[in-house]
């Protein structure tokens with residue numbers, strides 16, 4: 222079906238209400254950029270879910286990174302984390318005050334720095350979902366092979382399956398993230414359908430997103446739980462076994478805290494005990510750190526799909542992309558940033 226046909230079919234849908242949660246920050250932004258929300262009829266609602274890795278990283282993690290920076294570690298991070306508020310300050314604030322905090326595009330850049338500066342302890346802030354975790358593991362593999370002992374990870378890696386289960390009541394179907402599913406494969410999602418959780422894997426072009434939405438509408442009309450892969454050019458049933466094997470070599474599932482959602486069982490990944498020498502928490506003997514989120518920020522409700530960002534009283538007034546109060550406004554993939562950037566009227 223071409224794009225015009227898809228648009229017509231979607232616009233003319235007149236059945237029962239359907240709530241679709243897009244579980245991917247890239248989808249959230251592409252949906253806004255392409256104007257997909259404005260196409261949807263009243264009875265099809267898109268809800269932004271917890272698919273932005275920076276947004277779901279809890280305040281305590283930023284505080285841990287700040288703790289390490291203040292202990293003298295050279296902290297390397299993806300750029301989005303720099304402005305995420307910790308309990309009292311951001312990593313950008315710490316850098317302004319003299320801490321060594323650097324932005325990198327890959328953990329391998331941090332490793333390269335560690336190899337050149339053997340008198341410094343280098344910590345990479347390892348956050349993200351199934352798509353980014355393998356790159357941390359490649360850095361670890363290289364560090365292990367080359368005996369780099371001044372490099373470690375501060376992990377907050379997460380996996381999506383438990384989030385799909387935890388958020389199941391928030392929507393009738395998920396728009397599953399294409400790039401995460403390209404790694405994990407589709408088998409677990411097929412099993413979720415057997416448990417009553419529906420969804421369709423979507424790519425990122427206008428046609429791919431509209432195809433997935435149309436597929437959801439058609440499947441919802443039938444009334445039974447479903448799983449469909451509408452991104453077959455990239456997503457295969459078996460996923461990427463090489464990436465999965467690499468991650469399984471270094472990491473093990475743990476219970477993990479998601480900002481605003483709470484602790485989800487087995488939804489995170491941490492280093493296996495045998496790789497403790499690369500674990501920044503152990504290396505620095507870090508105490509348990511409890512973060513304090515700004516009570517006025519409704520990121521938690523936004524991430525659960527309970528409210529739209531524009532319903533937060535701070536949205537666009539106190540909290541903007543230039544002066545973000547919460548993680549969802551900081552990250553390029555955050556729902557608040559998308560609503561702010563593209564306007565709330567869509």
Ligand code: SF4
Nearest residue numbers: 519520533540547557
């Ligand atoms: S608009 Fe700002 S304060 Fe409100 S939920 Fe989003 S990030 Fe938090």
